Amino acid sequence: MDNWSFYNPTHIEFCPEGLDRASSGINYQRIALITTPGFTKRGVVTHMKRALGDRLATVCDTVQPNPDIDAIDNTAERLRHVDPDCLIGLGGGSSLDTAKALARILTQPEEATLSGHLRAGLSLENERALPVITIPTTAGTGAEVTPFATVWDFRERKKHSLTGNDLFPIKAILDPTLTLCLPESLTISSGLDAISHAFESVWNKNANPVSIGLATQSLAISLKTLPELKNRSHDRANRSAMMSASLLAGMAISQTRTALAHSISYPLTLGFDLPHGIACSFALPEILKYNAEVDDGRLKQLAQSLGHADTLVLADALNRLLLNLNVPRFFSTYGLKEEQILSLVHNMLTPGRADNNMRPANVSDVCTIVRDAFQCL
Ligand SMILES: [Fe+2]
Structure with a gap:
């Protein structure tokens, strides 16, 4: 870098x-x-x-x-x-x-x-x-x-x-x-999109110190604010904070683009209409663990900046967040079962996205990530 x-x-x-x-x-x-x-x-x-x-x-x-x-x-x-x-x-x-x-x-x-x-x-x-x-x-x-x-x-x-x-x-x-009246499902799916952008810009081959700084600040806000918004959707301070977090993450990906989580998401949206923010966030904890194995220090630093001992603890916290935000309910609402998701893994290595990931991934890697992610929901 x-x-x-x-x-x-x-x-x-x-x-x-x-x-x-x-x-x-x-x-x-x-x-x-x-x-x-x-x-x-x-x-x-x-x-x-x-x-x-x-x-x-x-x-x-x-x-x-x-x-x-x-x-x-x-x-x-x-x-x-x-x-x-x-x-x-x-x-x-x-x-x-x-x-x-x-x-x-x-x-x-x-x-x-x-x-x-x-x-x-x-x-x-x-x-x-x-x-x-x-x-x-x-x-x-x-x-x-x-x-x-x-x-x-x-x-x-x-x-x-x-x-x-x-x-x-x-x-x-x-x-x-303008976001005060957003329904809960849209608040959650769009908020998870912002969280995905921030993570994706950190475990990205194109990351730089400025984009990582923006993403870290974004996550410090969004990981705390989004669960609060679930219960207090009309809270102006939280709505303002979440819009800032989204902006900061947008600034970060404006330089890096997104990576493996977005690559995984596209067939799910195209095939099953699964909301973008859900499709690109459900695998974040597993992708974090996958990338942690080749961490050059940035993921550990991110985890510690967010108040966690290491990346595995951050991955656990992220899993709890997805459960708290009812992500499994989205999958059941859209009638999505594990075998349907796994049937699409061959299309989940989107060029220009998957190859931005800091650790290369093949279809077998994606299959493991997606299966483990779905089983944690
Ligand atoms: Fe996105």
Whole structure:
């Protein structure tokens, strides 16, 4: 870790009046708001219209969870008539990722489509995207400060990642009051996503002292706060703390990307719709133990910074956290049994994720990790 760089140009504003703040200091005149139908129903879109006035050219409130590339193309076709000069992504990770994907494709010639590019194996990397402003309404994805967008091709049953410095949002507006009404299941799954990001950035080949510092601070907050939020979901201080933890973890993975836990998660989300934060967290304790065998000191240091004697004690604490947050209930709700999960292990070594892990893993290693993880739930 003596040869590294850190680059993250996103301007961060953390404030409890985020929606009003969205209108200040933004010099764009044809803004498109990208969000879900729920924010229109709950009046948040009306609030944004009031704040942005004539500068809000259009609202696309059709984002669905795990955004599909054909649906993104439909939205892009609509937006080409509006010719926006800036996109605001308002919502959870799906809204923010959709805004980033649209920002990329809208700078391409009119006939270009996201599905056409991705199905032809063209990555669309290093393109010049439209500016994106992010307003997260969950605490977990970190997408508000990362140069990545995850999109899904449900027709071909594939996940795609867009990446590049042009996808860094120009501004992230974090208003923890937007998370006050999140239901318990979403609070837990998004919070576990933040926890996964922090761990994944530490046991990562691309880790550096700054990313490890951010991740350690993130975990110090989230491991304490998330269980408290389960019982006191309207506690403003905890909501604010969790949004900070998510931001810090997002900053960390903006440099390292994620690793083995996310690699394991994708087939579970694609195949069974298991929420992302659950799919990428259930194996964390086993991955921690797996990586501890080649620890260069960073995992022990992390454990001790978090108040544990060593990595095995931290892994035990993490297991208890998953049980306390009712992670097994998610698996039973989605009807997932051990044999179904193990049937997917051959697809769990996602290139660009699994190979970031500090210890190489093969299918047999993943099979052991996943089986042991499931049996601990
Ligand atoms: Fe994630």
